[in-house]
Amino acid sequence: MKLQIAIDLTEMGKALCLAEKVKDIVDIVEIGTPLIIKEGMHPVRALKSKFPELCVLADTKIMDGGAIECHDACEAGADIVTVLALADQATITEVVKTAHAAGKQVLADLIGVDDLATKAQLCLTLGVDLIGVHTGVDRQKQGGTPLKDLTLLAEKIDPSKIAVAGGVSLQTIDDYVRLKPGIIIAGSALYNAADIKQAALAMKGCLRK
């Protein structure tokens, strides 16, 4: 089971500084959608060129123009690129083709999808490597969590292919660990922590229990 930090800060310098602090603790560093919208692929390129061994995920959430958007992320150094599972099958296929040609992986984010199992199966059939069970930040404000969705989906597809995100914290991480997803993603619980290193170490410890 891997730990991924989602860095959703919009200040590039601060985001890169946080990434440096946890790069030896977490398994994957995600450059979040808000930073990509603000700065494009610069933070991905900067992080990967400074730490070539680091696994970097670009949370591009591609919805259309699969080939060009995926190509830009791969060329900047992303190891994993995200596409929205709600996108057209043609788009998902373009993303998969482009990423795999560059030796990279694709995560399809199920945010906003109703029939999780059917869509996840379809994405896997299209060649997607990882499936993201995700309760977005706006749904979290209404009390949503991804726990129920993860419970349902982990019974239908190989849980090692699932990445779970949506407000995971040190208080709740054990509930997710029990369901054995391949990747647990934590954003705000880490980048807002008073001591991000300690928080990341504590979360990593929960994965090893």
Ligand SMILES: O=C([C@H](O)CO)[C@H](O)[C@H](O)COP(=O)(O)O
């Ligand atoms: O993908 C995310 C969200 O859509 C904002 O771009 C977050 O990175 C993801 O939800 C993880 O962050 P937390 O929910 O704060 O743990």
